Each structure stands twice: as C-alpha cells, then as structure tokens.
Amino acid sequence: MGIDLKTVKHISKLSRISIDDEKAKKLEADLNSIFSFIEKLNELETQQVEPLSSIAETTLQLRKDEIKSTNIRDQILKNSPEESKDFFVVPKVVE
Amino acid sequence: MSDIIELTLVELANKIKKKEISSKEVTTAYVDRSEKSKKLNTYITEDFENALKKADNFDKNPNYEKKLSGIPMAVKDLFCTKNLRTTAGSKILGNFIPTYESTVTENLWNAGAILLGKLNCDEFAMGSSNETSFFGNVQNPVGEDLVPGGSSGGSASALAAKLTPITIGTDTGGSIRQPASFTGTVGLKPTYGSCSRYGIVAFASSLDQAGPMTRDVKDCSLLFEVMSSYDYKDSTSVDFKRRNYLNDLNNSIKGKKIGIPKEYRVDDMPKEIEGLWQKGIDIIKESGAEIIDISLPNTNYALPTYYIVAPAEASSNLARYDGVKYGFRSKGENLIEMYEKTRSEGFGNEVKRRIMIGTYVLSSGYYDAYYLKAQKVRKLIKNDFDEVYKKVDAILTPSTPSSAFKIGEKTNDPVSMYLNDIFTVPINLAGLPAISIPAGLDSKGYPLGLQIIGKAFDEQNILNIAYSMEEQIDFKNEIKDWWM
Numbered sequence: 001m002g003i004d005l006k007t008v009k010h011i012s013k014l015s016r017i018s019i020d021d022e023k024a025k026k027l028e029a030d031l032n033s034i035f036s037f038i039e040k041l042n043e044l045e046t047q048q049v050e051p052l053s054s055i056a057e058t059t060l061q062l063r064k065d066e067i068k069s070t071n072i073r074d075q076i077l078k079n080s081p082e083e084s085k086d087f088f089v090v091p092k093v094v095e
Numbered sequence: 096m097s098d099i100i101e102l103t104l105v106e107l108a109n110k111i112k113k114k115e116i117s118s119k120e121v122t123t124a125y126v127d128r129s130e131k132s133k134k135l136n137t138y139i140t141e142d143f144e145n146a147l148k149k150a151d152n153f154d155k156n157p158n159y160e161k162k163l164s165g166i167p168m169a170v171k172d173l174f175c176t177k178n179l180r181t182t183a184g185s186k187i188l189g190n191f192i193p194t195y196e197s198t199v200t201e202n203l204w205n206a207g208a209i210l211l212g213k214l215n216c217d218e219f220a221m222g223s224s225n226e227t228s229f230f231g232n233v234q235n236p237v238g239e240d241l242v243p244g245g246s247s248g249g250s251a252s253a254l255a256a257k258l259t260p261i262t263i264g265t266d267t268g269g270s271i272r273q274p275a276s277f278t279g280t281v282g283l284k285p286t287y288g289s290c291s292r293y294g295i296v297a298f299a300s301s302l303d304q305a306g307p308m309t310r311d312v313k314d315c316s317l318l319f320e321v322m323s324s325y326d327y328k329d330s331t332s333v334d335f336k337r338r339n340y341l342n343d344l345n346n347s348i349k350g351k352k353i354g355i356p357k358e359y360r361v362d363d364m365p366k367e368i369e370g371l372w373q374k375g376i377d378i379i380k381e382s383g384a385e386i387i388d389i390s391l392p393n394t395n396y397a398l399p400t401y402y403i404v405a406p407a408e409a410s411s412n413l414a415r416y417d418g419v420k421y422g423f424r425s426k427g428e429n430l431i432e433m434y435e436k437t438r439s440e441g442f443g444n445e446v447k448r449r450i451m452i453g454t455y456v457l458s459s460g461y462y463d464a465y466y467l468k469a470q471k472v473r474k475l476i477k478n479d480f481d482e483v484y485k486k487v488d489a490i491l492t493p494s495t496p497s498s499a500f501k502i503g504e505k506t507n508d509p510v511s512m513y514l515n516d517i518f519t520v521p522i523n524l525a526g527l528p529a530i531s532i533p534a535g536l537d538s539k540g541y542p543l544g545l546q547i548i549g550k551a552f553d554e555q556n557i558l559n560i561a562y563s564m565e566e567q568i569d570f571k572n573e574i575k576d577w578w579m
Binding site: 017060 | 420436450451452455458
C-alpha cells in the first residue's frame with residue numbers, strides 16, 4: 001500500500017509539523033521505502049496471538065497519592081520560552 | 096600523568112582509595128586530554144571547571160568508602176543533569192536546563208563520581224551513526240571520518256579515545272551495543288526495568304534502557320552495579336535482588352549452555368564477521384561450555400516490528416515539545432501555527448520522519464493494521480526467546496552486521512541505516528539483557544564485537560561469559576591519536 005502526497009500532508013498536520021512541498025515529496029519517498037520494509041509483517045498469521053502490551057510482566061505498583069514536591073513554581077517556569085506573572089504565555093486562543 | 100588515562104575504572108578506584116593518586120590528578124588528566132580532542136566533537140556541554148573544583152573538594156575532604164570515589168566521568172546528553180544543560184542532541188532542547196537529576200546519574204554522584212560533561216548523541220537517540228545530532232557528527236577515534244555508531248556515539252567515542260574512564264549510554268534498539276562494537280569497547284544493555292528511566296529524555300518507553308559503557312568487563316560489572324536500582328519514580332522499574340556484580344564475577348563457564356541462533360546467519364554477512372563469530376564459538380567450547388544450535392524463527396520480523404513500535408511511542412513521547420513549557424519556540428500567527436513551526440524548525444529530519452511514521456501507524460484506520468500487528472509480532476519474538484531459554488543459558492551472536500562505516504555513507508537511505516541494528520533490536524523487543532564485547536579487528540583494522548544475550552535479570556551470567564571470553568580474546572584496540 002503506497003503513501004501519497006496527500007497522506008503525507010495529512011500526517012504532517014496530525015503531527016503538528018509543518019512541511020513545504022519539496023520536503024513532502026522527499027518524505028513521500030522515504031516513508032514508502034520504510035513502509036514497504038514494514039509490510040513484511042503481513043507474511044505472518046497473527047489472528048490468535050495476544051498482543052504484547054508490557055514487557056515487564058509485573059503488576060504495576062500502587063503508591064500513595066501524596067504530594068512530594070511543593071513550591072516549585074519557579075522551577076517549572078524556569079525553562080519556559082515566554083512567561084508572565086507565573087503563567088506560560090501562548091498566542092491568543094480565544095477572540 | 097599520561098599513564099593515568101591508561102588505567103581501567105577498577106584500577107583507578109583502587110589507586111584513589113590507596114591514596115596513590117588524587118582525584119584532582121585523575122580529573123586533570125582527563126580534562127587536559129578532552130581539551131586536546133575537540134576535533135572528535137564528543138562533548139555537547141563541558142563542565143570541566145566544576146569537575147576540577149569537585150575533585151579538589153574530594154581530595155580535601157575524601158570519602159574512600161564509595162564505589163566510584165573521586166572518579167570523573169562524562170555521560171550521554173540524554174540524562175537530565177540538574178542545573179547543567181541537557182539537549183538530547185536536539186535544537187528543540189538547545190537551552191534546556193533541568194531542575195532535577197535523573198535517577199541513574201544521581202546514583203553515580205551518590206557513589207562518588209564527578210561529572211565531566213555531557214556527550215554527543217543522535218537527536219533524541221534516533222540514529223545509528225551519531226549523524227542526526229543537531230550538534231554535528233562525532234568522529235570515531237578508530238579512524239578519521241568514520242562514524243562512532245549511535246545513538247550513544249559521543250559516549251563510545253569519548254570512551255575509546257580515553258577522554259573519560261567510563262561512561263553511560265541508553266539503548267532502545269542497539270544504541271549502546273552498536274557503538275561499543277564500532278569503537279572496540281564494552282557496552283551492556285540491561286534487562287528492561289533494571290535501571291530507572293526517570294530523568295532520561297524519553298524516546299520509546301517500552302524499549303529504552305540505560306547501561307554502562309566501559310573498557311573492560313570488570314569495569315562494566317562495577318558501573319552496572321552502581322547504576323541499577325529500584326525506583327518508585329519509574330513505574331516500570333523492577334524490584335529484584337541486585338547483586339555485587341563485580342564481586343561475583345567469575346570466569347568459569349564450564350557446563351554452561353550457549354545457543355547459536357541460525358537466523359542470525361544473514362545473507363551477505365561479511366566473511367570476517369562470520370569468522371569472528373566462529374572464533375567466539377571455539378573459545379566458548381574450549382572453556383568447557385556447550386554449544387547448542389537454536390532457532391529464533393521470527394528474527395526477520397524484529398526490525399519491521401521495531402520500526403512500528405519505536406516511532407509510535409516516540410510520536411507520543413515527543414508530543415510534549417510544543418514550544419510552551421520549555422525548549423525552543425518559533426513565532427506563529429496563532430497557537431496551531433506556533434506549534435507547527437516550532438516543531439518543524441526544532442526537530443531534525445530523522446526525528447520528524449519517525450514522529451510521522453508513529454503518527455501514521457497510530458492514526459484512525461491504521462492502528463490495527465500496523466501498531467496492533469506489531470505488538471502481536473513482538474509477542475511472537477518474545478516467545479521465541481522464552482522457548483530457547485528452556486534449553487540454553489545464554490545466546491552468542493555478532494553485535495553488528497558490519498564494522499564502522501564512513502560519515503555520510505548511509506545518510507540518504509534510512510532503511511540501510513536501520514539494518515545496522517538487525518542483531519540488537521530483537522533483544523530490546525524482548526526486554527532482555529545483552530552485552531557487546533570487542534572480539535577482533537577486520538582487515539581495515541576496525542573493531543568488531545560479539546553479543547552475549549541473557550535471560551531477564553541474569554546480567555551476572557552474561558557478564559561472567561563476557562569475562563571469560565575477554566580473557567581468551569585479549570583484544571587490543573590500536574587507536575593512534577590522529578586527531579591531536
């Protein structure tokens with residue numbers, strides 16, 4: 001099954017990664033070569049196989065729902081590209 | 096001073112404990128050599144001044160009781176280090192200064208180690224040659240314009256060039272073992288759940304594991320012992336009885352059963368690798384272990400499975416890079432445009448390619464055909480190993496299908512690059528431990544490695560086998576300081 005240019009643009013939209021037409025064409029070729037390699041899996045009959053969802057076959061440990069870090073607002077904001085009065089700043093979302 | 100850099104970790108630690116050398120002398124030796132080796136481009140961020148200060152403090156107020164007392168070391172730039180820039184080899188984290196420490200590096204500092212700096216790697220650990228790093232190629236000290244492997248390429252290069260006595264990497268599909276093989280060093284990918292993933296920049300969470308990279312098996316055992324711990328901050332961390340791997344190291348492998356999987360004899364495998372594998376088999380036989388032919392029938396499906404599972408998890412993990420909370424941000428007219436431009440300009444080509452593969456295989460209408468299918472095949476691959484481990488104690492294979500290649504040789508063909516990991520990827524899919532040890536040089540004089548794969552949490556066993564083989568192989572890395 002081939003991936004066409006329209007699909008590449010759709011995936012780029014879903015991934016929130018803008019690409020220009022030239023890059024999209026290159027990606028179309030790359031993705032097709034990668035997916036033709038992946039298609040090999042269709043040789044295998046897997047109807048009866050349980051999918052593997054976790055490699056460490058242990059039950060996840062429960063922990064107490066308690067606060068371990070407090071007063072770290074400055075730490076959280078420290079790496080933000082833009083902030084104002086203890087908030088992250090983003091382009092206007094609501095008119 | 097120059098002979099300091101020739102010492103192994105175990106030798107260094109002993110000499111520091113016996114007060115034969117100071118931490119300052121050791122740290123100075125490595126800082127000096129690193130300063131003269133910038134051409135290799137191993138460091139993304141140096142922290143030499145602090146390292147020298149810490150070494151000085153250690154010597155003034157020493158505590159010799161710890162396992163890595165006064166030992167300087169550089170680490171892969173995928174581990175978050177508090178107050179020191181952590182980039183994951185990406186522009187998008189180019190200015191990121193963590194406010195917390197990864198558990199694995201915390202374990203190192205608690206054991207007395209001193210940070211030299213952060214080492215180059217493929218962007219978000221996605222690559223097999225260190226060529227996807229935003230901070231440029233890394234040179235392999237083995238030869239000019241050779242890749243060091245990846246993604247822990249800076250780590251392997253720095254270790255082989257003796258810019259650090261030991262280092263740590265991460266391995267999602269071979270990222271410790273393949274560069275170890277390319278540089279003639281030792282690299283261990285531990286069992287999934289053995290080393291905490293807390294504070295490691297995430298690539299594919301069900302596959303990622305941190306591990307030691309060292310000059311020999313003894314060093315590997317000691318460093319692994321320090322790194323591995325149960326950690327409540329990583330919900331997949333496993334609470335098992337950790338051993339004193341160095342103390343329990345034993346070169347007697349008499350009576351062990353070692354499997355040789357026929358599916359690893361791939362077409363067009365270079366004769367030299369085949370020969371080296373045979374040499375490994377002969378050495379094991381001479382040591383009194385038994386060689387057993389085995390079959391891992393689904394081996395050929397491991398790489399296609401990996402190239403669904405890993406990108407799928409990556410696309411989800413990397414969704415957090417949105418230009419809002421940390422990292423690089425580009426300008427946009429509105430929120431969506433800001434996201435799209437930030438991610439387009441902040442990520443490199445390989446990372447974008449994998450995010451898009453992952454997004455596609457998880458998208459509506461394709462999930463069952465790709466992601467669910469891959470999870471089922473992953474189960475089959477794991478079953479293959481479960482089955483053979485009823486008959487054998489460990490498995491011996493080559494680490495890589497070739498020795499180090501030239502920079503630029505494979506960058507235009509993603510699939511040929513992916514094929515590098517053909518022998519290492521199945522182990523990550525099955526969550527098993529595996530070690531790569533240097534086994535010889537090819538006709539070009541480039542190192543080649545052999546891989547020993549163990550049962551889950553049976554690191555001691557593969558370390559013992561590696562230790563026994565290492566003695567017989569007596570590998571000498573012929574690295575000339577051509578870059579100085």
